[in-house]
Amino acid sequence: MLTWLTLFANSFHLYIEYVGFTPNFAPNAIWSMRSLRHLYLSKRPFKDTDDLEKDSFQLDNLESFVSYRCCSEEEFKRQLRMMPNVRKLAVRLNYCIKLSNFLNRLESLTLLMGNLKLSATEFHLPPTLRKLTLGGSILSASIVSTIGNLPNLEVLKLLTSLEDKTWDVEDNEFLNLKYLKLARSDIEEWNVSPNAFPNLQQLIFKQCYFLAEIPVRFGTLLTLKVIKVFNSSNLADSVHEIIAEQQELGDTNLQIITDFSDSQVDC
Secondary structure, eight states, X not given: OHHHHHHTTTOSXXXXXXXXXXXXXXXXXXXXXXXXXXXXXXXXXXXXXXXXXXXXXXXXXXXXXXXXXXXXXXXXXXXXXXXXXXXXXXXXXXXXXXXXXXXXXXXXXEEEOTTOBOOTTTOOOOTTOOEEEEEEEEEXXXXXXXXXXXXXXXXXXXXXXXSSSEEEEOTXXXXXXXXXXEESOOOOEEEEOTTSSTXXXXXXXXXXXXXXXXXXXXXXXXXXXXXXXXXXXXXXXXXXXXXXXXXXXXXXXXXXXXXXXXXXXXX
């Protein structure tokens, strides 16, 4: 493996997919590939990097890093220090970490975190974020509010639960958000202030079985272009009310896509 990596030391992309009998870790020789821009690890984390010389092993050109096999918290922090200019990060973690302390250019983040309850004191995101996907974690109201105040956020996918069953969105939150997806959510009540989500264009619900209704705010939001509702028959009445409100306002361009069956739909 080391020889193979040396041959491709000037490559821009590296995709490692392990099949069958494999080593327990990805080779640390990857850290010497200074020209590497995109790195995807399918199943294996790196070995501990504490014995590597920082000056010799630094991926300053790395733009995207994807790894869905969790490593220790200290090891992950060391890895972040070795790739300071990453713009896209997708990882699976079982601990909370202040990413804003390490990545000040991050634009796209996917975090899969099991059923971990996130702490507001430890969960800090860089203001440069434009796309955020959170899966599996349990979010407090303060964390959701913090996300809502990210100045550049345009895409948000919440595939997670809230600590409280009520989600209150205040004025001037999610000012630049254009795409919002809620999936597998246990929210029961969602209250949205009149000045929240002023630029939202797409709103997607999937398996939101407990939500009583779609907030009335979206019925008067003329920037909204698409509403998709899948596996959430409890929202059928709300969808019809929004259609009626938009038509009264003279907006006939809103596209509504629904599938209230329990079939698996990719949205």
